[in-house]
């Protein structure tokens with residue numbers, strides 16, 4: 001009986017609170033884009049992703065594996081700004097090697113190329129994979145700039161404090 005109770009209590013007693021200024025949920029295109037901006041701004045951030053890699057949506061969908069966001073490699077213009085505005089697949093980055101057109105030559109690209117692109121995009125970003133955030137709650141604190149922190153809890157009952 002005692003062993004049973006101790007086993008139940010152990011995860012919550014010994015889980016350490018990991019703290020970051022910014023917490024981002026999900027390493028899809030949206031989460032990776034905001035992570036990129038936070039990274040470039042030198043902020044203390046972390047991305048939590050329940051899958052083992054980025055872009056988990058595109059690992060499974062669309063089922064037919066062809067994207068409808070066409071890959072406009074040739075716009076008829078040499079203007080980089082113009083061409084980037086017509087690029088439907090790339091995330092924002094100053095790094096021109098992180099243009100989707102470097103990852104696929106197909107007009108209707110394969111979803112797997114998007115996954116590969118997002119893997120490359122996320123390489124230098126702070127992403128924790130295999131972390132399924134199960135609970136998000138607010139914790140009041142006079143030390144917080146707006147009066148509260150967010151507490152995130154993953155599937156192992158590990159807690160993360162987000163300022």
Ligand SMILES: Cc1cc2nc3c(=O)[nH]c(=O)nc-3n(C[C@H](O)[C@H](O)[C@H](O)COP(=O)(O)OP(=O)(O)OC[C@H]3O[C@@H](n4cnc5c(N)ncnc54)[C@H](O)[C@@H]3O)c2cc1C
Nearest residue numbers: 026027028029030031048049050056057067068069132133
């Ligand atoms: C059928 C279909 C076809 C599409 N085809 C295209 C296309 O061809 N081209 C195109 O550009 N767009 C396409 N889209 C749209 C595209 O899928 C979305 O715009 C894009 O995925 C949104 O990105 P996101 O980062 O907001 O969300 P998502 O890509 O959904 O990413 C969210 C991430 O968060 C993770 N997550 C969620 N909850 C938790 C949690 N509690 N803890 C940890 N991690 C969590 C998920 O695992 C996931 O990786 C299509 C959409 C659909 C439905």
